[in-house]
Amino acid sequence: MIRCILRSSLSRSLSAFILIFMITFLYIYLGTREELNFFDCQKKYISDKAPHDFFEQLTADEATARADFFDIHVNHKGFDDGSENDKTATDSEEDIPGILTGGNKTYSDAAVLWVKLKEAEPGKFADTMGEDYDFMQFMLSAYTPYGTLSDNARELIAANEKMLRRTSTSDKDRIICTYELELLKRINSSPDTVPPVSGAESFLNRFNGDFIFIFFLVLLCCGMFAAHRRSGYINSIKTMKCGLKKFVANQLFSHIILFTAGYLLYSLLYFLLMLPYLGDLSILGCPAQVLPQMQFSVYPITVGEYMLILFGIKYLYFLALTCLFGLISMLMPHDMAALAVSGVIGIIPLIFAVTETNGDFIEAVSGNAAAFIDRSDILVVFESAIPLAIVMAAVYLAAAGILFALTYICGIMQFCTVRGKAVSADA
Amino acid sequence: MSRLEICNITKQYKKKKALDNVSCTFTEGINTLLGANGAGKSTLMSIISTAASPTLGEVRLDGEEIISLGEKYRELMAMLFQHQPYFPSVKVNEFMRYNAQLKGIPPKKIPELTEKTLQRLGVGECGSMKMKELSGGMRQRVFLAQTIISDPKIIILDEPSAGLDIAERAELKGIIKELGDNAAVIISTHIVSDIEDITDRLFIIEKGRLLWSGGAGDVPKGDISGFYLKMTEREKS
Numbered sequence: 059m060i061r062c063i064l065r066s067s068l069s070r071s072l073s074a075f076i077l078i079f080m081i082t083f084l085y086i087y088l089g090t091r092e093e094l095n096f097f098d099c100q101k102k103y104i105s106d107k108a109p110h111d112f113f114e115q116l117t118a119d120e121a122t123a124r125a126d127f128f129d130i131h132v133n134h135k136g137f138d139d140g141s142e143n144d145k146t147a148t149d150s151e152e153d154i155p156g157i158l159t160g161g162n163k164t165y166s167d168a169a170v171l172w173v174k175l176k177e178a179e180p181g182k183f184a185d186t187m188g189e190d191y192d193f194m195q196f197m198l199s200a201y202t203p204y205g206t207l208s209d210n211a212r213e214l215i216a217a218n219e220k221m222l223r224r225t226s227t228s229d230k231d232r233i234i235c236t237y238e239l240e241l242l243k244r245i246n247s248s249p250d251t252v253p254p255v256s257g258a259e260s261f262l263n264r265f266n267g268d269f270i271f272i273f274f275l276v277l278l279c280c281g282m283f284a285a286h287r288r289s290g291y292i293n294s295i296k297t298m299k300c301g302l303k304k305f306v307a308n309q310l311f312s313h314i315i316l317f318t319a320g321y322l323l324y325s326l327l328y329f330l331l332m333l334p335y336l337g338d339l340s341i342l343g344c345p346a347q348v349l350p351q352m353q354f355s356v357y358p359i360t361v362g363e364y365m366l367i368l369f370g371i372k373y374l375y376f377l378a379l380t381c382l383f384g385l386i387s388m389l390m391p392h393d394m395a396a397l398a399v400s401g402v403i404g405i406i407p408l409i410f411a412v413t414e415t416n417g418d419f420i421e422a423v424s425g426n427a428a429a430f431i432d433r434s435d436i437l438v439v440f441e442s443a444i445p446l447a448i449v450m451a452a453v454y455l456a457a458a459g460i461l462f463a464l465t466y467i468c469g470i471m472q473f474c475t476v477r478g479k480a481v482s483a484d485a
Numbered sequence: 486m487s488r489l490e491i492c493n494i495t496k497q498y499k500k501k502k503a504l505d506n507v508s509c510t511f512t513e514g515i516n517t518l519l520g521a522n523g524a525g526k527s528t529l530m531s532i533i534s535t536a537a538s539p540t541l542g543e544v545r546l547d548g549e550e551i552i553s554l555g556e557k558y559r560e561l562m563a564m565l566f567q568h569q570p571y572f573p574s575v576k577v578n579e580f581m582r583y584n585a586q587l588k589g590i591p592p593k594k595i596p597e598l599t600e601k602t603l604q605r606l607g608v609g610e611c612g613s614m615k616m617k618e619l620s621g622g623m624r625q626r627v628f629l630a631q632t633i634i635s636d637p638k639i640i641i642l643d644e645p646s647a648g649l650d651i652a653e654r655a656e657l658k659g660i661i662k663e664l665g666d667n668a669a670v671i672i673s674t675h676i677v678s679d680i681e682d683i684t685d686r687l688f689i690i691e692k693g694r695l696l697w698s699g700g701a702g703d704v705p706k707g708d709i710s711g712f713y714l715k716m717t718e719r720e721k722s
Contacts, residue, residue: 171583175583182576182579183572183575183579
């Protein structure tokens with residue numbers, strides 16, 4: 059029976075997949091190209107540079123933006139009477155904002171305050187120099203994770219030690235620094251390296267909501283119980299040769315097989331399309347922003363293992379959605395109605411993602427678990443995301459079970475009414 | 486009254502001695518560092534402002550070494566750079582607020598302080614203008630306003646009149662004179678007319694050495710310009 063169902067659903071799922079693939083390709087191609095054109099600066103970093111050269115370039119560019127922001131280079135020329143090359147190590151450029159402002163602020167402090175003011179009062183504090191600096195700051199913070207784990211650990215250790223040496227560091231910050239140093243000491247140098255892939259990040263971001271795959275699921279599942287609907291509940295129950303339960307289970311099972319095949323193909327395409335941007339297979343497409351958090355993880359996990367877990371969790375999430383869309387298909391009177399309802403439900407995560415609804419929990423319960431997981435760090439994956447994904451799957455399945463039972467009862471009642479009428483007519 | 490002592494400061498770069506055993510004392514009022522370009526004025530300013538550290542010697546504020554005072558010293562001191570960084574598209578009020586917050590002034594006090602300080606410097610009506618829309622003189626006043634908003638006791642002004650026309654220079658002189666009433670103002674300049682009539686003390690620097698220091702009243706016939714030329718020519722010969 060499954061073979062029969064599979065055969066009948068295969069053509070539909072294939073056409074759905076081809077459609078989705080075309081949309082995906084156009085979406086990624088146009089979207090990424092637009093994004094890359096928009097960020098001319100970012101474009102510059104898409105190259106086959108070695109990580110070391112990449113960092114050097116990025117750090118130098120960030121320093122230039124910073125200098126423009128604070129006009130530091132001009133001031134230093136004035137300070138040192140043109141003897142810029144003779145500056146000693148004790149002449150700390152890092153102190154300039156402090157001098158400018160009469161406090162003990164660093165560049166980072168000044169930049170953070172600038173961003174906070176800008177965010178608090180949209181439309182104000184708008185300045186090209188500030189924006190350039192913000193962008194470079196963002197670039198640097200976003201791409202630092204692309205170094206090796208041991209490089210990143212070394213940088214973090216140095217930063218924390220510097221904080222502890224500063225007399226102005228508050229007691230609270232000292233506690234945090236000491237704690238972070240303890241954690242950092244646990245890190246063993248790892249062979250995992252991540253290449254400089256700015257394009258890959260925008261590419262990954264495009265997939266955050268995974269709504270393209272959800273769209274495929276909607277198309278695949280909207281007709282899951284089309285045959286069931288055509289014959290009607292009564293007939294299904296009347297012809298109990300294979301049994302309603304078995305019929306439903308087989309339909310679900312066959313669609314799960316198709317969905318799994320689609321998921322594997324989708325993952326493969328996702329990975330293949332990303333290859334030109336990655337240029338290196340070592341990270342298995344890991345969202346690189348998780349790497350800093352992985353450094354703090356007490357779990358002995360590699361990037362590859364992390365990716366497997368991520369793909370596993372996403373699979374569970376899509377599995378739950380398949381059940382939900384199957385249930386909708388069962389309840390709706392027509393395929394188109396099932397498509398519309400499933401589409402609306404499927405698009406909710408996208409709406410949440412677009413409107414940037416805050417709060418991980420809201421995102422998770424609203425169905426945007428994939429995005430939630432993508433952005434989460436490794437600790438969240440272990441401590442929150444897996445239990446949440448399991449709870450969500452359980453909730454979806456329980457809801458499906460209840461609704462299925464209600465439908466079954468309604469069908470029996472309808473059947474009993476029809477039989478009653480038939481008996482009366484016979485009488 | 487703040488007393489800033491420069492004690493035997495020497496600043497040696499790899500190839501060049503920018504300051505050679507300089508000692509002097511700055512107190513409340515207008516203190517002028519007079520010297521040609523490259524004389525070592527800016528190096529001394531950078532050491533006073535803690536941007537650079539001396540190779541030898543130390544700077545003391547009321548008897549305490551400034552590096553050990555750390556943040557406390559920075560809170561008492563403010564500096565106006567020769568080329569002050571600013572954001573061209575930002576409005577004056579926003580520029581003031583950003584700088585005031587960086588100085589650690591409580592946000593509630595900032596609007597009142599900003600208005601008061603801008604009024605004091607005669608640019609009260611410029612709050613809603615963009616920085617790039619201001620004339621050179623007005624922008625310099627805004628820079629001065631952000632410098633003094635935290636009511637510093639030591640104000641360092643590096644070539645404050647650079648890029649200003651004659652009328653703007655005259656106006657700036659009056660403002661600087663006022664600042665000296667309750668703070669030690671240290672001005673670095675090579676233009677004598679900028680500080681004539683307003684300076685209380687004079688420090689003539691040439692080739693990294695302090696040639697002369699004393700009150701403005703000690704200058705023979707009060708002719709600072711002639712005296713400065715005489716001193717520098719004597720040094721050259």
